[in-house]
Amino acid sequence: MKKPKISSATISQIAILITAAVLMLLISGIQQNYARKQIRNNLERNAEMELIIKSIDVKHSLEDVTLALRNRSWEFEQFLPYPDSLFDVTRRIVEENPNFAGCCIAMIPNYYPEKGRLFEPYTLRRGEVIETFQLASEEEHDYSKNPNFILAAENDTSFWSEPYQDEDDLNVRLITYTFPIYDVYGDMVAVVGIDLNTEWIGKLLNSRHMFPSSYNLLLSGEGRLIYSPMDEIRHKDVNQVMGLINDSTAKHTVSASGRVTIFSFIDWEDRAKGSVYYQTPNSIRPWSIAVINYDDEVFAPLIKMQWRNLLLTLAALLILAFIIQRSVRSLSKLQQANLEREHIESELNIARNIQMSMLPMTETATLRDDCNIAGLLEPAKMVGGDLYSYLIRDEKLFFCIGDVSGKGVPAALVMAVANAQFRSISAHETNPARIMQALNEIGCQRNEQNMFITFIIGVLDLPTGRLRYCNAGHEKPFVIGKEAKLLPAKPHLPLGVMDDMIYTAQETVLQPGESLFLYTDGLTEAKSESHELFGIKRIEKGLQDCIRNESVAPEKLIHTMTNRVNGFVDGAEQSDDLTMLAIQYTPQEKPLVFRESLTLKNKVSEISKLNAFVQSATTTLNMEKGLANRIKLAVEEAATNVINYAYPNGIEGNIEITIEADESRIRFILTDSGAEFDPTGVSKADTTLSINERPIGGLGVFLVRNLMDSINYERIKGKNILRMEKRYVGQIVKT
């Protein structure tokens, strides 16, 4: 099993997520902690407030009781003389105060002699029933021995008793308010006791709470529960809380007066964590009041918030993960796109270099002294659809300029093909119309893209200055002599439009020093910022200025024109490829040191005469023997070709041989009136074939080409003219 690979990008993504998650949780934890403290502080304050308010409520309620009784003190006085009416007094008190469970008037012993020692009218509420009777009896209820009675009677004071359980109903807890009453002489005559059902205070205390499960407790000075909490909270272990409060109170005793004491606890009954706030406020001293809150309710909003925070954190993490994922993906996409673009750009750069390398080297032209060439190609994009090309073969300069429809890579490809074909066809064809024809036929084949090329081909015969050219829909070149004139070039259809198009050549003769200036529509249609076209007039003007300044050398023509068009365009974007080609014809006339002619018949036997003629010339020129032999062989081969093939069998014809020599070059000019035959167009013999493959013959032209420095053929006025040249080192032997 291969382990699935986890990329480093994925690892860093996960690391970012984990960090973000930890940070978020940390922040949320700190917040929670702070919030918890805040809540607790608030709760403390609220609990304190609640305890104060409730203790005041309790105090007021108890005061209501004492007030109610005090208001009745006149009644006690009024009815004192009538012992039996005291029963009604107690009954009225109970009847009027629903919270009173009972009321007794315990007379001091022997107050009413007729009633015996003890007399205690008593009214008791048993649910809905109110009973009134004499409670005291010597045997069962001797109130004179009751501590409360004794306390009230002896101390002449009123007080609240400790809570106690009702004898009739164990669920009812009672407290008794005891106070003395006096006769008109101010002597204490009885002690009145009011039994209060603590449920009433309990209800009062627990009428409202901060939290649903919270409850209040009221404790007596001895730490006993004055009332039972309400039903709904009864399941809480009240006894536990009380025990805890009592423990705590024992420690803090009275000194904690007014201060809220707080402690936490865990409820034994339902394991809930809670906190107790209690105090012994002055208003109800010695009683204490407490409120118990449970944490789950206190912190419920916080817990709710915690959950919400957790969900939000998760959501945020998910969003973060998504964003990271997306941005990583788009980043990698961007990187990919960048890589691709760089790749394409580098390929385009290579393509541009290849295209530029297809342009002929200017050095080839500068090696010669009879022509001078300069070219410029500036593609609008990385690669362009313009081309110019030239080559020199057999003393002829083949040149072309063209503009492929469209721009960019497709145009560049067509241009490259056209360039290659131009060069390969020019290797064996000297007629520009035939070159054009061949290019057109190839161009029309498989031209699904309907691309076409405007093209001019020129063939300049360097020995004579004879220029033949053929135009396929291209801008007419300028001839620059005494002035700049458009070359009258018949515009045929561009290449690649019609495969059966017939192209014809035109011709002119360039005078020594004259130049040709060729260009593409990138020059004429160069746009200024105001969308004006450079136009043919500006070209003409530029060329005229060059003539006036006597700077018609090709480099200068192109330099001038480039400057002018750049100035004209002035920063506007180049919209089309810009191409220029300038050619100057500069033949060097050197004085001849030798010139002789010989005319031969078209017979093989005449070769001996020829060889003798050549030999005498080379001897005269004092040529080295090996070179003389090579020259003799070349001339013989050339002449043999003419003798054998120029004229039909049996037809007599002449061959004229002229030998010219200047101080460094010897030239042979063979002229015949036979059938047109261009030996320079004969393909090179294959010297690597085996005996059986080797044809007998076909070596003549090959030898001429190899033995001479240059050969040149022209058909002029029905005559074949073949020139052969060889550089030599020699000296005329003066006789």
Add this chain to the structure above:
Amino acid sequence: MNTNITEKDGKYIVSLEGELDTAHALEVEQAMQPLHELSGKDITIDCTKLDYIASSGLRILLGLLKSAKANGNKVVLSNLNDEIKEVFKMTGFIDLFEIK
């Protein structure tokens, strides 16, 4: 231009003398014609006195070589001067013939 054919040690020896140009090619070709018909013997062409050769001369030698090869015989060229050797090199003939 002289062409002498002799037989020695079971070989034909052809001595070429002078300039084998186009004008003399026919004459030499005719002189060598018998060698095309004879078989069973190798041919040595002695070029000691051959000053010059044109492509028509090369053609004659190639024709002779083809015949000899067909009969299973060799054609050896001997004593070529530098200029003629140059022509043989130039034309690739130097690879076809055995040169001594």
